[in-house]
Amino acid sequence: YNVVTVGTIRRVWGEKHPFCIHYRDGVLGFDKSQFLDWTDMTSVRDMIALISECDCVITPDTSALHASNAVGTPCVALFGNIHPQLRCDRYPNVRPVFSCPPCLCGDRYSIIKEQCMSWEEIESPSIRRIGARCMEMIPPEKVIQEVKNIV
16 A cells, blocks of 8 residues: 655744654554655645545544545544544444544543643643644544555
8 A cells, every 4th residue: 555644844832843743753554665654745735635535544633534535535533532423423434543532522621641741841822732742642543543444
């Protein structure tokens, strides 16, 4: 299989953060010669067209998740602090993967302190930072197994 990354180099907490580049190096089980880095090279329209041609999409809770569902491409969706039911409960081709019970669900905010950072440890006042730890705790093997189940 070829592995393709799309997305943008975006600003996080005021600094440029190569989001896709950071996470692509952690992908296991593929030949790097078959890796296509299209970061900052596709429009939203291009991304949707590319997704429609894929055998499988691996994505966090982003527009690629919703685009995959819209075009019928199977998707392994990675979730951190938001419960998958809030995003893809009615998406038949999406397989949600998460490391621990999501701690933010709807309007109810609760933090599982044994597994997540305490409020004092959060680098940013943004509640979204909590989800990063949850994302890092997703075992790559779990993602790979879901991909194998699809393809």
